[in-house]
Each structure stands twice: as C-alpha cells, then as structure tokens.
Amino acid sequence: MAGSMEEESSPMHIVVFPWLAFGHIIPFLELSEQLAKRGHLVTFVSAPRNLAKLRPVLPEVRPRIRLFPLPLPRVDGLPDGAESTADVPPEKVELLKVAIDGLAAPFAAFLADACAAGEATTGGHGKKPDWIVIDFAQHWLPAIADEHKVPCAVFLIVPAACVAFIGPKELNDAHPRSAAEDFTVRPPWLPSSSLLAFRGHEAEWVAGPSNPTPRASLTSPASGRRRTAARSSCAAAAARWTARSAPSSATSSASPSSPPASSVLAPDDAAAARAAADNDDEETAALMRWLDAQPARSVLYVAFGSEAPLTPDHIHALALGLERAGVRFVWVLRSPIGGERPSLPDGFERRVAGRGVVRVGWVPQVRVLAHAAVGAFMTHAGWSSLMESFLFGHPLVMLPLFADQGLTARLMTERRVGLEVPWRDGVGLLGGEDVAATVRRVMVEEEGEVFMRNAKELQEVLWDTAKQEKYIDELLDHLLLMRRRGD
Known part of the structure; x- marks a missing residue:
C-alpha cells in the first residue's frame, strides 16, 4: 500500500x-x-x-x-x-x-x-x-x-x-x-x-x-x-x-x-508581449516606435505565418487591397527560402508611406498583437495564430491558404468574429478590390463592432x-x- x-x-x-x-x-x-x-x-x-x-x-x-x-x-x-x-x-x-x-x-x-x-x-x-x-x-x-x-x-x-x-x-x-x-x-x-x-x-x-x-x-x-x-x-x-x-x-x-x-x-505566453524590449534589433525597435505613434485600434496587422504559400499574384492583390482599403497596416512577409525579397507593386511602399509598414522576415507577433494601436488581424486562420489574436480580442480578416485553415475560417465566420476574403471563381484567384472591401467591413464599417464584441468574448475565454x-x-x-x- x-x-x-x-x-x-x-x-x-x-x-x-x-x-x-x-x-x-x-x-x-x-x-x-x-x-x-x-x-x-x-x-x-x-x-x-x-x-x-x-x-x-x-x-x-x-x-x-x-x-x-x-x-x-x-x-x-x-x-x-x-x-x-x-x-x-x-x-x-x-x-x-x-x-x-x-x-x-x-x-x-x-x-x-x-x-x-x-x-x-x-x-x-x-x-x-x-x-x-x-x-x-x-x-x-x-x-x-x-x-x-x-x-x-x-x-x-x-x-x-x-x-x-x-x-x-x-x-x-x-x-x-x-x-x-x-x-x-x-x-x-x-x-x-x-x-x-x-x-x-x-x-x-x-x-x-x-x-x-x-x-x-x-x-x-x-x-x-x-x-x-x-x-x-x-x-x-x-x-x-x-x-x-x-x-x-x-x-x-x-x-x-x-x-x-x-x-x-x-493560451500562449502573453507575458512575452509585456516584456521589456531591451534586446530588440533596430528594425523591431523602429516598428514598435511606429506603432506607439498610431491611434488606438487603428492598425491592421497582416501576417500569414512562416509557411504561407503566397504567389506573386497573391502578394500584388494584397498590396492593391491594402492600398485601396485606406487603413493603417503592418504587413509581415515571409522570408523567401533561397530566393529574393518578395516583389511588391512598383511605388507601393512610397504610396502608403506613413500609414503602412512592410517587414520581411520575423517580427515579435505576440508583442505586436498586444499593442494598443492594433485593431484587427489579417491572417491565414491557422489555429495557433488565431489563439494569439484571441488573447487580445482582435476581429479577423481571414485568407485561408492550406490545410485546415479553410475549415477554421468557416467556423470563425459563423462565430461572427471576422470575415473571409472571397477567392474568385473557386480557383484561388485573389482580387485587390475584394481584399479592400473585406478589410473595410471589419475595420471601418459599423459591422466591425459586432466582430469586435464577439472577439472580446473569446478573449474572456482565454483569460479565464x-x-x-x-x-x-x-x-x-x-x-x-x-x-x-x-x-
């Protein structure tokens, strides 16, 4: 015994x-x-x-x-x-x-x-x-x-x-x-x-x-x-x-x-989001300073993880959509494996200067999502990314790319915490106008208040x-x- x-x-x-x-x-x-x-x-x-x-x-x-x-x-x-x-x-x-x-x-x-x-x-x-x-x-x-x-x-x-x-x-x-x-x-x-x-x-x-x-x-x-x-x-x-x-x-x-x-x-370790940034490299420090200067909940954070199979056409459509949506944004692009920097439309970064920041490579995602300036998250709807977003109650703009992401996006749309960007003709074609319209519905139009309330409910679940x-x-x-x- x-x-x-x-x-x-x-x-x-x-x-x-x-x-x-x-x-x-x-x-x-x-x-x-x-x-x-x-x-x-x-x-x-x-x-x-x-x-x-x-x-x-x-x-x-x-x-x-x-x-x-x-x-x-x-x-x-x-x-x-x-x-x-x-x-x-x-x-x-x-x-x-x-x-x-x-x-x-x-x-x-x-x-x-x-x-x-x-x-x-x-x-x-x-x-x-x-x-x-x-x-x-x-x-x-x-x-x-x-x-x-x-x-x-x-x-x-x-x-x-x-x-x-x-x-x-x-x-x-x-x-x-x-x-x-x-x-x-x-x-x-x-x-x-x-x-x-x-x-x-x-x-x-x-x-x-x-x-x-x-x-x-x-x-x-x-x-x-x-x-x-x-x-x-x-x-x-x-x-x-x-x-x-x-x-x-x-x-x-x-x-x-x-x-x-x-x-x-x-929940993911949200303490990292509140940690001191003494060891930030200059790019990260500059990004955080830029966020500090933006109004509360005004920035769309755009990131599709480290494995996103975005084609050049997808990147151009996203750029066009972010430009036409007229909202502030931080866009994180995947570092190419053995390739050149992802190609953006000519003059895009000049035209969005002041309201848009593009970073290639890694950024401290949880810290960015935790920032008071961030008001929504554009994501591939991968579950780990959504969990990080829910920690801070952000509504979603979803562009599912592979694996279970499409199913997750359907469920989150039904849960009314965000919207999917529609793909055209069911063949993976992406339109800049569709990106812009979806972003504005979530971040600018009155409908976005519903998404934000429901996202806050999920935040309460994770912080219980x-x-x-x-x-x-x-x-x-x-x-x-x-x-x-x-x-």
Whole structure:
C-alpha cells in the first residue's frame, strides 16, 4: 500500500514529441510548461535545429524540462539542414513526413534506453516514462511504446472543425473520400446545419494532385489515415479547444472507439508581449516606435505565418487591397527560402508611406498583437495564430491558404468574429478590390463592432485563468488515474 501511495504521489515523467512545424512545436512546449509547473518531468523531443530555435523555457520550470534532440535521417529531395516546415517550400512538406517516419528506429532506441535506465532509478529524467504525448504524424510510435508498456496520448492542436471533418476511422472506412469534390461537401456524420466544407481550390490542395511530391495536407487521404491511425492507437487524447471557442456546428467526431479526451486550451505566453524590449534589433525597435505613434485600434496587422504559400499574384492583390482599403497596416512577409525579397507593386511602399509598414522576415507577433494601436488581424486562420489574436480580442480578416485553415475560417465566420476574403471563381484567384472591401467591413464599417464584441468574448475565454488551470488539472488527473489502473 505504501509503495502504491508513493507511486501515486510521485511526479510523472512525460515524453512530448510534436510534429516538425513551429505551429505545433510551440503549443506542445506550452503544454510541457504547464505539466512542469505541476511538478512533473518532461522530455521534449525534436530535431536539433528546432530545439535550438525554441524560445527559452520558462525559468521556473527549466530544471524539469529536458530538451532531447533526435537528428533527422537524410531524405532524397529534402534540403540539407531542413528540420521544420519553415525550412522548406510547401511542396516539400511531405518529405518531412518521410523524415519523421525515419525516426522510428532512433526513437525506439531512445525509449528502450529510457525504460532500461528507469528500472534502476526512481527520480529525475532517468525515471521510466509514464506517458508519451504525440502529434498526428507519429502513427508508428504507439506500437513501439506498447512494447515497453508505456501508454500514449495524442495532443490535437488543430481546431474542433478539423477534427470533426476528418472523423474517426470507422466513419472514414464507411464513407471513403479521395477525389477533391469529396471534400467540398459536408461529411455525412456531421449535422445538416454544419457549414464545414472546403472551397474548390482548397479541396484540390487537400486531396493532393497526382505527382511525385503531392502537397497532401493534414486532411488529405494519406494524412487523414496518418492522423486517425495515431489517434486510434492512443489511450487518451487532449485538445486545444473547448465548446466555448467554437460554434455549435463544430460537433465532436468522437465515437465510442475513440480514446477518452480532456479539453486543454492553454493560451500562449502573453507575458512575452509585456516584456521589456531591451534586446530588440533596430528594425523591431523602429516598428514598435511606429506603432506607439498610431491611434488606438487603428492598425491592421497582416501576417500569414512562416509557411504561407503566397504567389506573386497573391502578394500584388494584397498590396492593391491594402492600398485601396485606406487603413493603417503592418504587413509581415515571409522570408523567401533561397530566393529574393518578395516583389511588391512598383511605388507601393512610397504610396502608403506613413500609414503602412512592410517587414520581411520575423517580427515579435505576440508583442505586436498586444499593442494598443492594433485593431484587427489579417491572417491565414491557422489555429495557433488565431489563439494569439484571441488573447487580445482582435476581429479577423481571414485568407485561408492550406490545410485546415479553410475549415477554421468557416467556423470563425459563423462565430461572427471576422470575415473571409472571397477567392474568385473557386480557383484561388485573389482580387485587390475584394481584399479592400473585406478589410473595410471589419475595420471601418459599423459591422466591425459586432466582430469586435464577439472577439472580446473569446478573449474572456482565454483569460479565464481558473478555467484554463482546471483544464490542465483535469488532464493530469485523467493521466494519473490511467497510470494507477495500468491502462
């Protein structure tokens, strides 16, 4: 009995292993910090360069979080040194999935060593892992963990919309989807009131063209099988959303055979937004000084993440739209991979001088969103970016580009926290006039007040500290209970 009580009260050792994208790595790190704050030990696994580029772990939990590098194998066609989706163009993301599959043997060796060492120790990171938290990509990992009797949990960082649209394995087996048009209609397991479906050009991306390097996204048939295999093989699931963060049509795709789930909606570290800026480079300092000089809630922040597949035509249409909208803006463009600076229309920066700022590369996004001058966010509707925006109650101008972003944009439009910029003819053509009109509806016209009120409601959800702490505690209670039962 004493041994059982000691085991129950001792800290767990949890291995955390996200997909190779910083939109996944950062939420997994935030979850790790929440676990470590409660006294548990975390081994955080990723490729070496990804770990080197991580923001510093919170000082108060640093001793309890070990960063463990697993070098990626060489893959034909994958650029040297590429370890995350930020390092490759969109058409090569599939090669990263090949690379992470190549980590099966190195991870198996790591886990075998960890479990063998754990037999001789009861403390620190040498303790045998109690759980492994994985992402959608590592469908091969639960079988390895099962050999050592270590249970797995999957952490779903995509929104409820994506999980619902993908659906569980048994429903996909009963209603297979492969052609692009299959993804442009509501799947039969969702209620008839649901708006969940991809647009025409989005569905082409989702299904993936038939070529040697398909651009299959998280919801493509291949990746859908990868995701459902990973989830169905896990003993538990945790999610980065709750019913309060999505409209009613985002019904859960859980089924009786799905693992038990706990909701986790941990906000990004907003403290970084209020931190002193002593170490800013000159470009960042100049940007913050410019924001300081603008009226409250007058600036549109425009950013599409580090992986946005914007074409030159898209960039020109966005520039035309921002110019015609007449609002102040900060536009962050992705640094090209091995290419030249993105081309803007001739004279664009001169014509918008004083009310518009263009930056190429990295900016401190959370700090910018936290600034009082920012009044709305133009985004691809990636879930991590939306979470950062909701921290500060910003309405949205959405231009979904790939993966689950179209579904998320539909849900946020239904939730009335913003509007989508319409694509023309369903083929991915973007019009500057449509950009301008959508921006003005959100930022200038009376309709924008509704979007701002609803965005503030979501801000209240994320800043409900007691609720957020409760979600994490419930997840840990669930994991501890399953450990006691030996599930």
